[in-house]
Each structure stands twice: as C-alpha cells, then as structure tokens.
Amino acid sequence: MTIPAPQQSPMGPQIEMTEGLKPLYTNLARIAHSPADIVIDFAQILPGEGKAVVQARVLMTPLSAKLLLRALQENLGRYEAAFGEIHVPHGSSLADTLFKGLQPPDSPTGKE
Numbered sequence: 001m002t003i004p005a006p007q008q009s010p011m012g013p014q015i016e017m018t019e020g021l022k023p024l025y026t027n028l029a030r031i032a033h034s035p036a037d038i039v040i041d042f043a044q045i046l047p048g049e050g051k052a053v054v055q056a057r058v059l060m061t062p063l064s065a066k067l068l069l070r071a072l073q074e075n076l077g078r079y080e081a082a083f084g085e086i087h088v089p090h091g092s093s094l095a096d097t098l099f100k101g102l103q104p105p106d107s108p109t110g111k112e
Contacts, residue, residue, distance in 0.1 A: 028052050038065040 026042040033039065038060050045052035060068070080086060 024055050026055060030054075033062070036061070038062055040065075 024042065026044060028043040028045050030041040030043065031038065032041075040058045040060075041054045042056045042058070043052035043054045076086065
C-alpha cells in the first residue's frame with residue numbers, strides 16, 4: 001500500500017505567528033559568515049549616535065541566505081513595478097549618506 005506524500009500549496013507552508021509578536025524596525029544590518037553559516041544582526045541606530053542596539057540575530061545556512069536574497073530581489077522588483085524605482089544614495093556607505101549632516105540630539109544647530 002502506498003501512502004501519498006503530503007502536498008504543499010503553491011504558496012509554500014502555512015506560517016503561524018507567535019502570539020504577542022511585535023514588529024521590529026531596523027535601519028542597520030551587520031552581516032558575517034563562516035563556512036557553514038551566515039549571521040545577520042539587525043540593529044537600530046539614531047543619527048549622531050555612535051552605538052547601535054542589536055534587536056535580533058538571524059543565523060542561516062548559505063543556501064537559505066541565497067534563497068532569501070532571491071526572494072528579496074523578486075519582492076523589491078514587484079515593489080518598484082508598483083511604486084517606482086528605489087534610488088540608492090551614492091557615497092562611502094549607506095549609513096554615512098543617510099545620516100550625513102544630521103545633528104546629534106544634544107548638539108546645538110547653530111540657529112536661534
């Protein structure tokens with residue numbers, strides 16, 4: 001007797017969210033790797049601050065990271081098709097470009 005293999009829907013597995021799960025805002029990611037793992041630390045940093053607070057760390061295999069990259073590329077492509085191109089600033093780093101010229105919270109602006 002043969003037992004049929006379970007069928008996955010075309011959209012993938014059903015995903016269940018943990019009760020009380022809160023969204024996480026991040027504006028900085030640090031990526032590191034070993035031969036077996038890719039590690040992504042997601043952090044928040046305020047303009048003018050020298051310290052970022054890591055909010056979450058995600059570890060994945062290189063294959064999973066590559067599949068995530070592909071999924072992000074596909075989704076960003078759909079986003080840009082719907083809302084227009086996302087322009088990436090040019091500069092030494094994205095963080096430098098985004099925070100250039102912003103004053104730290106306690107720094108005077110020179111204007112009265």
